[in-house]
Amino acid sequence: MSAPVLLLVDAGNTRIKWGLSRDGGWIATGSVDTADGAAFADAMSRLPEQPVRAVGCNVAGATAAAHVESALSARGLPIRWNASCERQAGVSSGYDRPGQLGADRWAAMIGAYSHVGGACLVVNAGTAITLDALDRGGRFLGGRIMPGIDTMLDALEQRTAGLRRSQGAYRAFPANTADAMMTGAIDAAAGAVLRAHEALRQAVQGEVPIVLSGGAADTIAEHLAGRVIRIEQLVLEGLRVIAEGQA
Incomplete structure (x- = not known):
């Protein structure tokens, strides 16, 4: 069958x-x-x-x-x-109000935990970037939300008189405005991931992988250290785990 x-x-x-x-x-x-x-x-x-x-x-x-x-x-x-809740598919929530956690973040964590089976930092890099920490037992310790790379660049253009978004590239020492904007946005995103990763490493007292997904995942991955697991469509992966558990 x-x-x-x-x-x-x-x-x-x-x-x-x-x-x-x-x-x-x-x-x-x-x-x-x-x-x-x-x-x-x-x-x-x-x-x-x-x-x-x-x-x-x-x-x-x-x-x-x-x-x-x-x-x-x-x-x-x-x-x-599917909505976030206190416990589902091996993941438990440490959020102050579990039902207020974004349903996409919850599904992404379930997808990541089903793949890793232990502590990991779950990063979904889209319009917003979410950075969510899971311990070895699948407990959600807490997370961060920040603007995505494109959102940062759009904000600079909209809220300043002299900065206009154009196709920039990452440079160690940017020498034009387009490259300076792009480099700053990527550094902000990658730096946030690295800080969250270090905080989780200290919390679990050991090495943990970064599970990375989203439209800007490849851009950010180039600037990260440690073990990075790239999973396409992490939210859909989590929803699949949830759906299979409902059979």
Whole structure:
């Protein structure tokens, strides 16, 4: 008997990402602009196989949720929106109010812990960068949220009179404005990761990997030290673990 086909949906601030999975592997994946409900509906109409269950997380608000729900309703498929909680899939929350933790951060930690099976720093680098610490037993110790690289560059352009964003590159000693802006943003992101990593190393008194995902992951990875585990679509990986546990 073949394993069930699962649909996982990550409704983020700028993109809705989806993955069709069977038996721990991906059949198909894709993404569309969060605001483009028609594009998501079209993608869902073209799925190569009919899923038996859909699980998602949503940090993009009610409109994004409605787009997803409408598209899946056309396939006769309800979606279960997963929310953060005190304990799930081997991960427990140390957040002051567990239900207020972003559902995408929670799913990413579950995905990372299922892969590592121990302490790790979970970094998701997108519109925002989240840096979340798990101890050896899968307990979420706490985390950081900061602007993503593109968000930093956009803010500089919007809030200053003389800085205009253009295609810059990372340089040890930037000699033009575009390179200076890009280097500063990358250093801020990588520096935050390294500080959070060192704090976790001290907390668990040992070496821990950095689990890295998101659109800016490759850019940041070049400037990190220690063991870095690059996982594509970490939030979807976590949602898959959650969905498989609901079978």
